[in-house]
Amino acid sequence: MSKEMIVCKGISKSFPGANGSTLEVLKDISLSINENEFVVVLGPGQCGKTTLINLIAGLEMPTSGNVTVAGNPITKPNPDIGVVYQKTALFPWLSVQSNVGFGPMMKGMKKDERKKIVQHYIDLVGLTGFEKSYPIKLSGGMRQRVGIARAYCNNPSVLLMDEPFGHLDAQTRYLMQEEVVRIWEADKKTILFVTNNVEEAVYLADRIIVLSNCPTHIVTEFDVTLPRPRDYVSRDFLSLRKTVNDSLERTR
Amino acid sequence: MSSRSISIAGSRTEVVLYAVAALAGFFIVWQLLVMYTAVGMVMPSPIEVVEAMVASCADPIGSKTLPMHILFSLRRVLIGYLLAVLIGIPVGILMGCFQVGEAIIKPVFEIFRPIPGLAWIPLAILWFGIGEESKYFIICVSAAVSIILNTYEGAKSVDPTLVGAARMLGANDFQVFVFVTIPSSVPHIFAGLQVGLSSSWMAVIAAEMIRSSEGTGWIITTGMDSGNTVQILIGMVSIGFIGLILASLLRGLEKKLCTWRIQGR
Ligand SMILES: Nc1ncnc2c1ncn2[C@@H]1O[C@H](COP(=O)(O)OP(=O)(O)OP(=O)(O)O)[C@@H](O)[C@H]1O
Numbered sequence: 001m002s003k004e005m006i007v008c009k010g011i012s013k014s015f016p017g018a019n020g021s022t023l024e025v026l027k028d029i030s031l032s033i034n035e036n037e038f039v040v041v042l043g044p045g046q047c048g049k050t051t052l053i054n055l056i057a058g059l060e061m062p063t064s065g066n067v068t069v070a071g072n073p074i075t076k077p078n079p080d081i082g083v084v085y086q087k088t089a090l091f092p093w094l095s096v097q098s099n100v101g102f103g104p105m106m107k108g109m110k111k112d113e114r115k116k117i118v119q120h121y122i123d124l125v126g127l128t129g130f131e132k133s134y135p136i137k138l139s140g141g142m143r144q145r146v147g148i149a150r151a152y153c154n155n156p157s158v159l160l161m162d163e164p165f166g167h168l169d170a171q172t173r174y175l176m177q178e179e180v181v182r183i184w185e186a187d188k189k190t191i192l193f194v195t196n197n198v199e200e201a202v203y204l205a206d207r208i209i210v211l212s213n214c215p216t217h218i219v220t221e222f223d224v225t226l227p228r229p230r231d232y233v234s235r236d237f238l239s240l241r242k243t244v245n246d247s248l249e250r251t252r
Numbered sequence: 253m254s255s256r257s258i259s260i261a262g263s264r265t266e267v268v269l270y271a272v273a274a275l276a277g278f279f280i281v282w283q284l285l286v287m288y289t290a291v292g293m294v295m296p297s298p299i300e301v302v303e304a305m306v307a308s309c310a311d312p313i314g315s316k317t318l319p320m321h322i323l324f325s326l327r328r329v330l331i332g333y334l335l336a337v338l339i340g341i342p343v344g345i346l347m348g349c350f351q352v353g354e355a356i357i358k359p360v361f362e363i364f365r366p367i368p369g370l371a372w373i374p375l376a377i378l379w380f381g382i383g384e385e386s387k388y389f390i391i392c393v394s395a396a397v398s399i400i401l402n403t404y405e406g407a408k409s410v411d412p413t414l415v416g417a418a419r420m421l422g423a424n425d426f427q428v429f430v431f432v433t434i435p436s437s438v439p440h441i442f443a444g445l446q447v448g449l450s451s452s453w454m455a456v457i458a459a460e461m462i463r464s465s466e467g468t469g470w471i472i473t474t475g476m477d478s479g480n481t482v483q484i485l486i487g488m489v490s491i492g493f494i495g496l497i498l499a500s501l502l503r504g505l506e507k508k509l510c511t512w513r514i515q516g517r
């Protein structure tokens with residue numbers, strides 16, 4: 001039996017709302033993700049996807065319930081977990097190579113050693129030649145590549161990706177979806193990928209977890225067994241896409 | 253893309269050309285006004301001023317030549333300003349990064365903030381006498397306010413997502429401070445340094461006009477006492493040029509340290 005890498009047990013999260021009320025965002029979410037599994041969490045806009053990521057990352061604490069990653073309870077930010085952000089969150093004052101090498105540098109890794117693995121991940125995400133560029137000079141797709149390389153380079157055992165392609169144009173988005181599968185197949189990690197895009201979910205996932213609107217709970221799950229690389233317009237793809245789509249609540 | 257002014261003057265060379273033309277136009281109009289109108293009775297022409305400036309590099313005004321006067325003013329500014337930088341940046345960071353620091357320093361700072369540096373002149377003279385120390389003090393106080401304020405705002409406006417990202421990559425509190433808080437405050441700090449520099453340049457002139465025996469401010473005051481408009485203008489033109497040079501030097505340094513903010517390929 002494969003190892004459980006991310007386990008959420010009955011987590012709920014409320015924020016203090018306006019005039020003393022509480023805003024219940026997540027409500028009793030339980031999920032478990034196996035080692036090297038690619039799970040997509042699919043939910044409508046503003047349903048609490050980023051909140052879920054923050055809870056698993058240890059950037060915020062659940063109101064109730066608990067999270068473990070690789071068997072360890074999460075109580076604070078943990079470098080064993082990599083995060084790729086919705087709005088890239090690159091350090092604008094650092095070049096591509098310094099952004100990618102940030103994690104190893106914090107660990108105090110020697111410069112020569114660091115240089116080697118940084119280059120490895122820059123090559124892996126296809127940014128060879130842009131090592132010295134600053135983020136401001138890169139396109140949206142390239143910035144996300146840096147974000148992915150930065151997370152990988154810290155060698156986490158799980159990777160949380162928060163709508164990383166939400167701000168990209170359609171063409172770049174397709175390209176990046178292919179890339180993420182390619183990178184994952186080259187360097188296997190447990191991935192939890194969040195999106196509100198059904199097509200993206202069906203293209204990427206081993207398993208899709210569908211969320212409801214706020215207060216958010218898990219509606220249903222789909223196992224995706226289509227062989228990779230997947231074809232966006234094959235019959236099986238389209239019919240699964242329709243099934244998943246029908247399970248999704250619409251906002252407004 | 254970032255806000256750019258509408259480019260009528262397109263390339264860099266064009267910008268320089270426009271600047272040169274505007275300055276030339278200004279001096280020509282000044283020259284013509286002096287030559288053909290009543291302005292000539294109260295103002296010397298730019299040619300006279302430039303000639304006098306060149307001459308005063310050899311013949312002293314009072315006891316010193318013009319370059320020496322300028323060096324005296326510059327030394328006062330640099331000492332006062334460096335003091336302000338050394339005090340201002342740490343205080344701003346203390347206020348911006350630590351809640352205790354903010355709670356303690358901010359209320360005190362808010363009282364001092366509206367007091368212009370020049371209002372400190374009388375106290376400075378009572379405390380430090382009429383020597384150099386009182387001038388350093390006035391310059392330092394004048395410059396420190398905007399340096400503190402901008403540094404504080406910079407340290408305060410660090411993007412919490414970036415702090416989170418650094419923590420997720422294993423940074424501890426100290427590393428977050430060094431590798432995230434400080435670099436992301438640098439552009440704000442430079443804004444403060446720029447405003448602080450022009451305040452300290454203004455403060456030295458005012459301090460010298462009140463009490464001194466050399467410096468650009470002194471040139472202006474003694475010019476006024478003896479009704480010598482040429483000498484007044486020598487002082488004013490020198491102030492303008494030196495101020496411009498100081499600001500450009502600082503801007504050059506900023507450009508070097510902040511290449512990451514420059515857009516375009
Ligand atoms: N720190 C916070 N304090 C108060 N409310 C918050 C906080 N963080 C999130 N919320 C609220 O929780 C809800 C869910 O936010 P969240 O960002 O997790 O949603 P999301 O699904 O990621 O949205 P999007 O589709 O825009 O990325 C929103 O209504 C938001 O206003």
Ligand SMILES: [Mg+2]
Pocket residue numbers: 049050051086162163
């Ligand atoms: Mg979000």
